Amino acid sequence: MLYYLGVDVGTGSVRSAVVSSQGQVVSIATKSIQIWSPQTSHYEQSSRDVWSAVVDTVKSALTKSGIDKEEIRGIGFDATCSLVVLDGDGASVSVNHSGSTEQDIVMWMDHRAEDQAKRINDTNHDVLKYVGGIISLEMQAPKLLWLKENLHSTCWSKAHHLFDLPDFLTWKATGSLSRSLCSLVCKWNYQAGVHGNNGWSEDFFSQISLEDLVDNGCSMIGTEVKPPGSPCGNGLSQHAAEEMGLVAGIPVGTSLIDAHAGALGCMGCIPRSEVTYSLPDITSRLVLVCGTSTCHMIVNEKEVFVPGVWGPFYSSILPGLWTTEGGQSTTGKLIDFIVQSHPAYPEVRTAAKERNIHEHDFINELLEKQAKQKNLQSLCELTRDLHIWPDFHGNRSPLADPTLKGMICGLTLNCDMNDLALKYLATIQAIAYGTEHIIQEMRGKGLDVSIIYMCGGLRKNTVYLKTHVDVTGLPLILPDEAESVLVGAAMLGACASNDFPSLQVAMETMGGSGTIVLPSSTDSNYHAKKFRVFLEMVDDQKKYDSIMS
Missing domain, CATH: 1.20.58.2240 (Methane Monooxygenase Hydroxylase; Chain G, domain 1)
Structure with a gap:
């Protein structure tokens, strides 16, 4: 049996797990991380606090597993798509008005950049096609513009390294400044697979007054871009290995955003053999990653543009496939x-x-x-x-x-x-009606949603699970291994170790089996009526807003 480490940095905690080559979680360790909210809609964290929790949980998970450190073949990281700001020496740069360098992360759920997002959307630049036509204030460009406009002297002028949190983790582990294709195409408006070209759009950054990002050859935001699961740098650095109690040089897989890791950990799961069910093609499987927020992930062989739904993102999970990502900011x-x-x-x-x-x-x-x-x-x-x-x-x-x-x-x-x-x-x-709303829009643009997978903390809630099955009218596969996100992270380390020839083979081998849950036809009429009310409510809200305007 071969073993890998998967590390997941969520909204409120860090979790590390030892995972076998068959996708079984051997041990888990968890540690909470702090969130600051200095004012309404501002949410911040500390990269030092996050990394300390990573080190502690890796050591604890390894100890709990009873497995010798020499048996760990690789390590993979996933994290929320938060923004980390560091100076040229790798030291923290403050992201708030207080100037406190303890808070150097603008969290994914931070909504301070509403005005900046609106102005970016007003450009109607071509790159916006690949984020559903409208950039979200949760993505990095609006947040970067906010920092430049509001904290120019205390933050922007000092910033030298701008990381998505998953890329910060691989940098801390290896010293490599490479970036994950997943992070960049999903949150940074990096162009991949578009007319066969990959790269940053200097014209886009110029139009939104962030032309400084492409100075010095884009060194602040990444010049080396790697697909998920590919080896990062020269493996685990000596310093990081000593901190974690691991062997220096073990392969570190290029990272994923947490929802993408959950999708990777789920999509290879198959119903147990006693269930008579023909599993549809991978491009018909919608993964719901349900935690603080919910992400709705599906891959396709072609570009599919769904207004208001993020993507399509090229190779953000699996090489050569386009990812479409719906989402609900708070679930x-x-x-x-x-x-x-x-x-x-x-x-x-x-x-x-x-x-x-x-x-x-x-x-x-x-x-x-x-x-x-x-x-x-x-x-x-x-x-x-x-x-x-x-x-x-x-x-x-x-x-x-x-x-x-x-x-x-x-x-x-x-x-x-x-x-x-x-x-x-x-x-x-x-x-659940919000999920159905997203599915209807996906189908309306040609995506075939035939089955649901569910992972994340809310999968343990039977009412939550059954409601989603009955509202959507779709069968759902619940993986036997509850920690799909951690398994997905471990798959990155497994791929980087070359124990598997590709990330897709690692996904299929480590995906495991699951229970299939079928919808109840008796509740469909009730939910159809409630869904009609659901859609009427947002129309009513818009009417009220119009009156007050």
Whole structure:
């Protein structure tokens, strides 16, 4: 048996795992990382804090595994698409008005650059075709422009290295300044596969007043671009190896964004043999990576342009295939917000703790009891009079409108645990309707979405899972290995080690098997009605905005 390390830097924690060549997670270690929010819509982190957590979790995962460090064949990293700013010596540069160098990361979910994104979109530059026609304020160009315009002397003039967080990790591990094709095409407007050409668009940067990025041969943003899974630098540096307790020189795979790692870890998974099901081609498999936010990933052999949906991104997951990426900016975070801001939350938290179960499991039981008491065929019917529009942090896809707000229709004076459970259920349904909205837009432009895979923390929530299956009417494969993102990261190290001839072979070999979940036809009519209400709600919001304007 061969072993690899996968490291995943999420929104609130770092996780490292030892993974076998058959895709089985042997051990996991987790450590929280700090988030600062100095003002509304600003979210920041510390690269020192992140790297410290990487080192600690790698050492802990290796110790837990009982595997000798000499048996680790390679290491792969994935991370959120946050922006790291360093000076010429690799030291932190402050990204906020306080000047504190502790915070040198502008997080993916930071929405400070709304005005900059609007001005970039007003250029209608050709590169915007490859981000759904509209650049998101969560991408790097708007954030970079914000830093230049608002923190010129304290940040912009000092910045020498601008990294996407996954590329920062491989730099820390190897000393190599190479960048991942995944990070650059998805978040930095790097052109790949476009008319057979790869490279930065100097004209684009000039039009948006970021011409300084292409000075000195684009050294600030990357001159060496490598496909995911390819060997990075000369392998793990001596310094990083000593920090982590690993062998210097082991291969380090070029990184992926976390959602892309989840897609890679899922797409090779097949239903267990006892299930009679013909798995569709890889280009018909939609992967839902469900955590703080949700990403909807599908690959295709051709460019497919879906307005308001990110991509197509060339070779961002697998070589030669175009990735289309839908997304919802807040899903797990929204569920937590609805639950934890409710007056009955302390009672729910205490009850769940007393029974030593997850709060979601306790709430799911409350829903089952309510449905039984009301003699309903399905608990989904509990929300007949309660409707939610879920864009409390703007809409990423398919409307691509960061100004949209959340809406709740059907409120009463009730504020007990049962009311909390209903709002929780209506929130989950709204998130599922958002996924259906994205799927409809994908299909409308020619993508064949035939089956869903689900990974991430929310896959453990049975109501969340079943709601998505019933709303979309699609079968869903739930991988037996719950940690698909970590497996995907480990695949990068496996590919870099040359134990597999390609990333696709690593994906197919390490993908494992899973359970297939089929939709319920009895709930389809109810969800169709709720979906109609869902679409009406955003139209109503636009009417109200027009009146107030």
